[in-house]
Amino acid sequence: MTKIESHLQQPQGGAKAPVVRLHEIGKTYLSGKINVTALKGISLEIPVDRFSVVVGASGSGKTTLLNLIGCIDAPSSGKVEVCEQYIAKLDDDAVSDFRARNIGFIFQSFSLVPVLSAYENVEYPLLLVGMSAAQRQERTLAMLDAVGLGGQARQRPNELSGGQRQRVAIARALVKGPQIVLADEPTANLDSATGASIIELMRRVQKESHTTFIFATHDPQLMSHADEIFAIRDGQLTDHRTTGAP
Amino acid sequence: MTGSAVAAGALAMLLFGGFASYIFAGLETNNVQRIGHLTIFRDGYFLLGAGNPAAYGISHYDDVMNLIRQDPVVGPMVNVITPTQSLVGIAGNFSGESDASKTFLGVGLIPSDRDRMRQWDEFHLNTTRAPDPRLSDQDSARGLVGVGLARVLGLCAPLGLPGCPKPLPARTAASVALPLQQDIADLAQRDLGGAEANASHLPEIDLLAATAGGAPNVVRLTVSGSEPQGVKELDDNFIAMHLALAQQLVYGRGEHEVTGIVLQLRRSEDLLAARARLTALFAQHQLALDIRDFGELTPFYGQVVRLFASIFLFIAIVMGVIVLFAVVNTMTMNVMERTNEIGTIRAMGVRRSGIRWQFIIEGSLIGAIGATLGAILALVIAAIVNHAGLTWIPPGNVNEVPLQLDVAGRPLLVLTAWLALSLVATIAALIPASRAARLAVVDALRHV
Numbered sequence: 001m002t003k004i005e006s007h008l009q010q011p012q013g014g015a016k017a018p019v020v021r022l023h024e025i026g027k028t029y030l031s032g033k034i035n036v037t038a039l040k041g042i043s044l045e046i047p048v049d050r051f052s053v054v055v056g057a058s059g060s061g062k063t064t065l066l067n068l069i070g071c072i073d074a075p076s077s078g079k080v081e082v083c084e085q086y087i088a089k090l091d092d093d094a095v096s097d098f099r100a101r102n103i104g105f106i107f108q109s110f111s112l113v114p115v116l117s118a119y120e121n122v123e124y125p126l127l128l129v130g131m132s133a134a135q136r137q138e139r140t141l142a143m144l145d146a147v148g149l150g151g152q153a154r155q156r157p158n159e160l161s162g163g164q165r166q167r168v169a170i171a172r173a174l175v176k177g178p179q180i181v182l183a184d185e186p187t188a189n190l191d192s193a194t195g196a197s198i199i200e201l202m203r204r205v206q207k208e209s210h211t212t213f214i215f216a217t218h219d220p221q222l223m224s225h226a227d228e229i230f231a232i233r234d235g236q237l238t239d240h241r242t243t244g245a246p
Numbered sequence: 247m248t249g250s251a252v253a254a255g256a257l258a259m260l261l262f263g264g265f266a267s268y269i270f271a272g273l274e275t276n277n278v279q280r281i282g283h284l285t286i287f288r289d290g291y292f293l294l295g296a297g298n299p300a301a302y303g304i305s306h307y308d309d310v311m312n313l314i315r316q317d318p319v320v321g322p323m324v325n326v327i328t329p330t331q332s333l334v335g336i337a338g339n340f341s342g343e344s345d346a347s348k349t350f351l352g353v354g355l356i357p358s359d360r361d362r363m364r365q366w367d368e369f370h371l372n373t374t375r376a377p378d379p380r381l382s383d384q385d386s387a388r389g390l391v392g393v394g395l396a397r398v399l400g401l402c403a404p405l406g407l408p409g410c411p412k413p414l415p416a417r418t419a420a421s422v423a424l425p426l427q428q429d430i431a432d433l434a435q436r437d438l439g440g441a442e443a444n445a446s447h448l449p450e451i452d453l454l455a456a457t458a459g460g461a462p463n464v465v466r467l468t469v470s471g472s473e474p475q476g477v478k479e480l481d482d483n484f485i486a487m488h489l490a491l492a493q494q495l496v497y498g499r500g501e502h503e504v505t506g507i508v509l510q511l512r513r514s515e516d517l518l519a520a521r522a523r524l525t526a527l528f529a530q531h532q533l534a535l536d537i538r539d540f541g542e543l544t545p546f547y548g549q550v551v552r553l554f555a556s557i558f559l560f561i562a563i564v565m566g567v568i569v570l571f572a573v574v575n576t577m578t579m580n581v582m583e584r585t586n587e588i589g590t591i592r593a594m595g596v597r598r599s600g601i602r603w604q605f606i607i608e609g610s611l612i613g614a615i616g617a618t619l620g621a622i623l624a625l626v627i628a629a630i631v632n633h634a635g636l637t638w639i640p641p642g643n644v645n646e647v648p649l650q651l652d653v654a655g656r657p658l659l660v661l662t663a664w665l666a667l668s669l670v671a672t673i674a675a676l677i678p679a680s681r682a683a684r685l686a687v688v689d690a691l692r693h694v
Contacts, residue, residue, distance in 0.1 A: 072593050072687040093597050100595020107691070111590040128595045172594075 017084055018045035019179055019212045020069050025078035027064050027235075038064040040235045041078070046228060048179070049210045051203060053226035055218055061235040062216035063184055069214060070103055070182045071095050083179050100128040104173030104211075106183035106202075110165040112157040118144065118168045119153040125176045143171040147201060163194035167201065174205060181206075184216045196221055248576040249616035252667055255565035256620025257627070259663045262561050264628050264653035266554040271369040272640050272647060273547050274514065277540040279364045279375075282326065282510035283517050284524070285543060286310070289534040291505060292542075299332040300458035300496045303503025304535065311507055313531065320523045323516040325366065328359035329504035331492040335455030337391075337399060337467075337485060344400025350391075350453070352485040354492020354504075357381035363510050369655075373647055380470040386488035389467040391451075394482035396472040404449040405472050453485070457498045465495045562663075566670045569613070573674035577609055581682040588682055589690025602683035609675020613668040620667070621660050628653040 027039040038061045046052050046069075054062045067073035068080055071087050080087045083102050090098060104125070105111075112121045122143055126136040144150050147167040157165055166186060173181045186202070187195035203225050206213045215222055223229060231239035287295065291302035304310060307329050315321050331354035338347035361377040381388055391399070393407060402410030449469045457463045467487055475481040493502040511520055521537055528535045541548050581588070588601055628651035636649035653660065 067688050070593065072691070093599075096592070096595050096597040098595075099593065103595075105590075105593045107590065109586075111586060111691075113587055113591070124591070125594050 016048045019048045019083060020044070020046040020214070021079075021081040022065075022068070023079040023081075025065075025068060025075045025080065027061075027068065027073070028076045038235050039068075039075070042232070042235070042237050043078075044230060044237060044240065046212060046214060048212050050227040051206050051213050051215075051225055052228040052230065053215045053217055053223050054230045054232060055223060056232040057218070060232050062232060064235075065232065066182050066184055066214065066216045069180070070105060071099050100125065101176070102179045104176065104178040104181040106166070106169050106173045106181060106186045108185040108188045110157070110162075110169045110189075112165055112168055112172075114157050117154050117156055118149055118160065118164075121157070121168055122171045122175050125172060129176055139175055143175040144168075146205065147171045161194075162190050163198060166190060166194075166198050170198070170202060170205065174209060174211065177209070178211060180212045180214060182214050185219075186215065187217070187219050187222060192221070195219065199225055248572045248612050249619065251572040252569050252613055252616025252671060253620035253623060255569045256617045256663055256667050257624050258565055259558075259562055259667075260621060260624035260653050260660060261627060261651055263558055263659045263663065264624070264651040264656060266558050267656050267659060268371075268650045268652040269554055269640060270551055271652065272371060272373065273550055274540075275367065275369055275371055275373055276640070277544050277547055278368075278510060278514070279366050279373075281540050281543055282328075282363060282508040283514065283540055284509040284511070284521060285330075285538050285540075286507040286509070286524070287505065287536045287538065289536050292536055292538055295332070295505060296334075299334065299505045300456070302505055303331075303458060303497070304505070304507065305501060305503050307504045307507055310533065310535070313527065314507075314509070314524070317523065317527060320520050320527070323511050323513070323520050324509055325512045326359055326363050326508070326510040328356050328363070328508050329489060330355050330506045330508055331489055331496060331503075332505045333455055333492055333496050335453055335495070337395065338452045338454065339399040339401065339449070340452060341449065346399050348395060348398045349483065350395060350485045351480070351483045352453070352487060352492060354487050354489040355381075356383065356489050358383045360486075363508075366510055368512075368514060371647070371650070381486070381488065383488075385468075386490040387466065387468045388448075388470045389485055389487035389491070390471050390473045391469055391486075392481040392484035393472045393474045394478060395484060396469070398482065399451055401449050401451075401469060401472070404447075405469065407472060453487075453495055455495050457496060458500060458503075459498070461498070463495055463498050465491055467491065562666065566666065569616075569667055569670050570674045573609055573612060573671045574677060576612070577605060577675045577678035578681075580608070581605065581678045584682075585685065585690050585693035588685055589687050589693065592685075592687045592690065598683040601685075602679045605679030605682050606672060606675050609679070610668055610672035612675075613671020614664075616671070617664040617667040621664055624653050624660075627651070 022042055022044050025039055025042045026037070028035055028037045030036070042061075042065065054065055056062045064073070068075055069082060071080070071082060074088070082098075085098060087095065087098070113124065116124065119140055123136050123140040126139060131139070141150070141153070144153050147170055149164060149167050149171065152160060152164060157168070160168065166189075169186075173183075183202070187198055190198060199219075199222055202213060205211075215226075217223065226243060229239070229241045229243065230237060286304070288302045288304050291299070295302040311327050311329065314324065314327055333352045333354065335350055335352065336347050337350040339345070340347075357378070360381065364375040364378075367374045380390055391401070396402065396405055396407055397410050400410065401407070451467050451469055452464055453467055454462060454464050467485070473484075473486070475484050489504070493504070497503060509520070511517060517539060521539065524537050528537075592598075592601065631649065631651050637646040638649045639646055
């Protein structure tokens with residue numbers, strides 16, 4: 001595997017503003033005819049270049065919190081600021097463009113496009129930011145090599161194992177050099193050995209790329225690697241611990 | 247599956263369209279070979295001339311024909327220009343074996359011009375006819391009769407026609423009219439001066455008509471053959487003869503006029519231009535002449551064209567609706583099956599418009615690929631049918647002609663069907679595409 005830092009955008013040095021700022025965030029949604037409150041007045045800040053984990057029981061609001069940070073959902077109340085951008089000020093197209101440039105996603109069920117090869121899945125985010133074909137090819141191949149899939153570039157998702165698919169998903173999330181990578185239960189569909197290797201991989205690429213990783217999980221293995229742990233219960237932040245070096 | 251529905255739609259439209267195009271071309275060729283593209287009449291003839299053709303003769307018609315031939319615009323467009331004389335009268339066979347008479351509708355023409363007109367084949371249908379030796383420029387006494395008229399006049403035996411009744415053994419009723427028939431026969435013999443004898447043993451009939459001046463006149467016609475006319479009414483009344491004989495019958499010793507000047511153009515596409523030019527030319531020379539095209543003279547042509555066009559439109563609408571529903575159904579299923587994928591790529595930064603366009607393009611591609619397959623299939627089937635040697639008798643025709651599906655020769659038809667089906671598929675994709683674009687990202691990601 002090759003290092004990936006040379007291909008990715010490096011965070012600026014000096015005093016760094018938090019990459020995520022949430023202020024009194026509330027989220028209520030309608031489930032059938034019942035209003036369900038998913039988040040209640042959560043305020044938090046996540047510094048740059050951190051391996052952060054949001055932990056909590058099922059239904060505690062972890063995924064909702066990640067969706068708000070990822071700008072794929074809007075809060076019912078409060079302010080969301082990501083990469084120093086107040087998200088509520090952006091219209092739908094601008095939010096889409098913002099996500100395309102700044103945020104990478106890793107999903108529990110991999111969510112690769114089944115008709116595209118591993119290479120094409122990884123290349124896809126670069127198409128959205130209007131990169132030239134030569135640059136796309138260079139970055140995509142380097143990224144696949146970095147996650148150990150240089151030899152599987154032409155294979156479709158259904159020809160890959162679960163671990164390989166998640167590696168493709170990691171490469172896809174990182175290839176554009178985002179400031180934040182959000183991962184919702186990335187090891188939930190993997191056996192423990194594969195899950196461990198994926199965690200190792202993510203930890204390594206996070207260190208190499210200095211990208212902020214934010215996970216929603218209750219995987220103890222993943223928590224053991226975290227720099228920041230945010231615990232939530234019933235939609236409220238109950239604990240915040242910093243375990244790694246800032 | 248959806249592509250197959252589009253292909254089937256394109257196939258049905260193109261095969262029927264090709265068949266209809268061939269019918270139109272066949273009818274047009276048949277009409278143009280028979281009556282040309284345009285016929286020039288004296289004003290009033292088109293509406294009133296059937297009652298008394300002789301009263302609407304064009305005098306100095308040679309001058310009119312020369313004017314047209316020498317015109318720098320319309321002259322080069324003309325393939326054949328020929329005078330015709332329509333007439334009505336009574337035909338009688340008083341040869342002794344069959345004393346019979348019948349009203350007739352006659353046309354006087356120049357046989358060599360008729361032969362040249364029958365060579366017209368702009369659409370390459372191979373329906374040209376060899377020169378007809380039964381009519382001759384050199385023998386103005388010869389003529390052709392409709393098969394029905396030949397039967398009525400008792401000419402079956404000499405012309406070798408089936409279906410004639412046996413001659414009546416007793417002619418008590420006919421004997422009442424015998425003096426009149428004898429008079430007509432005598433008149434005809436006297437009119438010919440008794441100089442021409444029928445040495446070929448062809449049957450002869452006498453034609454009685456009123457001259458332009460109102461006097462009765464009789465000529466003798468040597469019937470050199472019979473010709474089916476396709477329409478029974480015409481078949482029972484039709485006589486074609488040399489123009490000179492028709493003029494002799496209608497105008498006697500007076501000035502010989504004609505009731506029409508027929509123009510056959512080299513190309514049908516010049517019809518409107520030629521007509522406009524002739525109208526201007528006649529106005530310029532203060533000629534009280536009227537111009538009619540073959541569509542006006544044969545309403546049957548227009549009726550068939552409209553009938554086939556209506557059927558084609560009906561088929562196109564049915565196929566369009568089938569394609570519309572098939573594509574809507576497929577694209578809706580597609581959106582449902584790919585909801586999670588939509589959520590994923592929206593999360594990655596694809597705009598709503600990007601999702602919308604993706605599904606619209608997919609719909610149009612289904613339409614385009616299906617229509618292309620249908621067009622290829624239609625071309626292959628048409629080629630097979632065209633080489634199978636099938637024949638049929640088109641409406642208004644009496645002879646078998648090859649059955650053809652004119653798909654390859656109609657690029658505009660193929661293009662129109664292709665575009666129409668692709669457009670319908672694209673429109674059909676709009677609703678599912680908009681539904682996909684409206685999906686909330688988190689809901690789409692949650693979809694299983």
